Amino acid sequence: MALGVAGSSLNRILALVERHAFLLLKSWPRLLSMAYYPTVTMIMWAFVTVYLRPTNNFLSNAPGLFIGAVLLWDILFRGQLGVSLTFFEEMYSRNLGNLFVSPLRAWELIAGQLLMSLLRTLIGVGAACAFAWLLFHYSIFSLGLPLIAFFVNLIVCGWAIGLAVSGMVLRWGLGAEELAWAAVFLLAPVSGVYYPIGVLPGWLQLIAKCIPTSYVFEGMRALLLDQSFRLELFVQALAINGAFMIAGIALYLWAIGYAREHGLLLQMGE
Amino acid sequence: MPEIVNPVPAAVIEVRDLRKSYRQVDAVRGISFAVGRGATTALLGGNGAGKTTTLSMLLGVLTPSGGAIRILSEDMLRHRYRVLPRINFTSPYVDLPKRLTVSENLRVYARLYGVENPRSRVDELAEELDLGELLKRPYGNLSAGQRTRVSLAKALLNRPEVLLLDEPTASLDPDVGDRVRTLLEDYQRKSGCTMLLASHNMGEVERMCDEVIMLRAGLVVDQGSPAALLERYGRGNMDEVFLDIARERVGAEDTIAASDRIARSLS
Numbered sequence: 001m002a003l004g005v006a007g008s009s010l011n012r013i014l015a016l017v018e019r020h021a022f023l024l025l026k027s028w029p030r031l032l033s034m035a036y037y038p039t040v041t042m043i044m045w046a047f048v049t050v051y052l053r054p055t056n057n058f059l060s061n062a063p064g065l066f067i068g069a070v071l072l073w074d075i076l077f078r079g080q081l082g083v084s085l086t087f088f089e090e091m092y093s094r095n096l097g098n099l100f101v102s103p104l105r106a107w108e109l110i111a112g113q114l115l116m117s118l119l120r121t122l123i124g125v126g127a128a129c130a131f132a133w134l135l136f137h138y139s140i141f142s143l144g145l146p147l148i149a150f151f152v153n154l155i156v157c158g159w160a161i162g163l164a165v166s167g168m169v170l171r172w173g174l175g176a177e178e179l180a181w182a183a184v185f186l187l188a189p190v191s192g193v194y195y196p197i198g199v200l201p202g203w204l205q206l207i208a209k210c211i212p213t214s215y216v217f218e219g220m221r222a223l224l225l226d227q228s229f230r231l232e233l234f235v236q237a238l239a240i241n242g243a244f245m246i247a248g249i250a251l252y253l254w255a256i257g258y259a260r261e262h263g264l265l266l267q268m269g270e
Numbered sequence: 271m272p273e274i275v276n277p278v279p280a281a282v283i284e285v286r287d288l289r290k291s292y293r294q295v296d297a298v299r300g301i302s303f304a305v306g307r308g309a310t311t312a313l314l315g316g317n318g319a320g321k322t323t324t325l326s327m328l329l330g331v332l333t334p335s336g337g338a339i340r341i342l343s344e345d346m347l348r349h350r351y352r353v354l355p356r357i358n359f360t361s362p363y364v365d366l367p368k369r370l371t372v373s374e375n376l377r378v379y380a381r382l383y384g385v386e387n388p389r390s391r392v393d394e395l396a397e398e399l400d401l402g403e404l405l406k407r408p409y410g411n412l413s414a415g416q417r418t419r420v421s422l423a424k425a426l427l428n429r430p431e432v433l434l435l436d437e438p439t440a441s442l443d444p445d446v447g448d449r450v451r452t453l454l455e456d457y458q459r460k461s462g463c464t465m466l467l468a469s470h471n472m473g474e475v476e477r478m479c480d481e482v483i484m485l486r487a488g489l490v491v492d493q494g495s496p497a498a499l500l501e502r503y504g505r506g507n508m509d510e511v512f513l514d515i516a517r518e519r520v521g522a523e524d525t526i527a528a529s530d531r532i533a534r535s536l537s
Contacts, residue, residue: 023367027369
């Protein structure tokens with residue numbers, strides 16, 4: 001019986017993934033746009049590295065500093081967009097009503113969004129990584145096993161923000177859609193993607209310490225410059241991500257409850 | 271919220287003292303009704319009477335401010351997910367993903383509803399609803415009538431015991447409208463499904479419905495079979511009965527008396 005219930009849930013989650021996979025596979029512009037931005041950004045930072053490397057000690061010792069940073073940053077960005085855009089697609093197509101009168105539960109909807117986000121991230125960032133290897137002979141896998149730790153923390157942070165953005169758009173309508181593109185960039189200055197957070201003013205450093213991504217990029221620099229994996233940074237990021245994820249899910253579920261209360265689910269659309 | 275203490279044995283849908291208030295609007299003001307197994311019942315009323323609000327609450331996409339809903343003997347407000355796999359819904363105001371083909375849309379929803387052998391069920395419905403030539407076409411490229419048939423196929427995927435239909439033939443030409451009605455009647459004949467539909471098409475109501483629930487300003491103002499209503503209002507067709515009620519030719523006292531009568535009949 002328990003297996004039956006779990007099987008039904010899995011089937012519904014996969015149905016949602018299948019729905020979005022159908023959409024992606026038949027739309028080459030969508031596929032292209034997923035890979036385009038990370039690849040172009042990577043190329044830009046790769047040339048910055050080529051330019052600065054002869055005169056910069058850091059880059060001489062760790063030539064992958066910027067390219068690695070931009071690829072990792074994109075895991076966060078693609079992860080967040082993957083969750084938000086999966087939800088927006090349902091709103092654009094006025095399909096939310098059909099989904100919410102089906103047996104699909106809220107947590108299954110969330111799981112489907114997360115799975116789609118993982119797929120979109122692997123496609124988008126994967127393409128950029130392939131180009132980094134082909135064009136600049138830089139392999140993200142040179143980070144070794146710690147790459148898994150960085151990946152997990154960044155994508156979970158992206159998921160938390162993506163769920164929060166989905167909730168806000170459900171609450172305030174597609175007028176709030178811009179949040180999907182802007183939300184992550186609010187974290188960029190305090191994440192220390194391209195510089196140590198020590199260069200920030202004291203009050204911004206305090207904020208940075210509350211953001212999981214700052215620990216990830218500090219960890220990446222420690223790995224590239226000192227060849228050491230700092231476990232404590234990984235654990236701290238994981239703990240803060242746990243809190244982020246709980247907050248993201250809570251906001252999303254609250255927004256679904258609000259939509260049920262105010263009759264938004266059958267009305268939502270372009 | 272009030273419990274339903276003495277449910278009507280044969281009732282598949284039971285609604286008791288259902289209310290929905292927004293900040294400044296009382297959209298539904300304490301309605302009660304029951305729909306028997308295998309019956310087709312219409313919710314009638316002018317724009318803003320509370321039909322769609324009522325259907326939304328029955329489907330669980332709108333939280334009532336008060337009252338109780340029981341569908342297939344389950345408390346819909348507490349155990350929605352026990353009921354949802356056994357019912358379905360269609361409305362011209364809710365779409366399916368437009369870039370997916372008809373076949374892809376139906377396969378996705380078949381999986382969502384846990385339909386066994388989705389492929390054969392989709393083929394079966396394609397045959398019944400004459401969708402064969404549409405299966406490979408994107409949903410967004412279809413005409414309004416074709417979309418309605420596809421939405422109906424989606425609503426029949428899980429062989430629902432209860433079908434909730436919001437204006438199932440709105441904006442369809444008479445030919446397609448007639449075909450959709452025939453399809454619904456065929457399905458009901460074969461399956462014994464219970465149907466509750468909101469409609470503005472009085473011909474449809476007279477043809478399909480065993481019972482009519484008349485709503486005005488969020489209240490049930492009358493209820494009965496089409497024949498009984500025609501006799502009660504002394505009219506020749508349901509259009510005239512509708513106008514009598516929508517234009518408030520029935521007084522407020524009658525409205526309250528009718529609501530009381532219906533509530534008493536349920537208890």
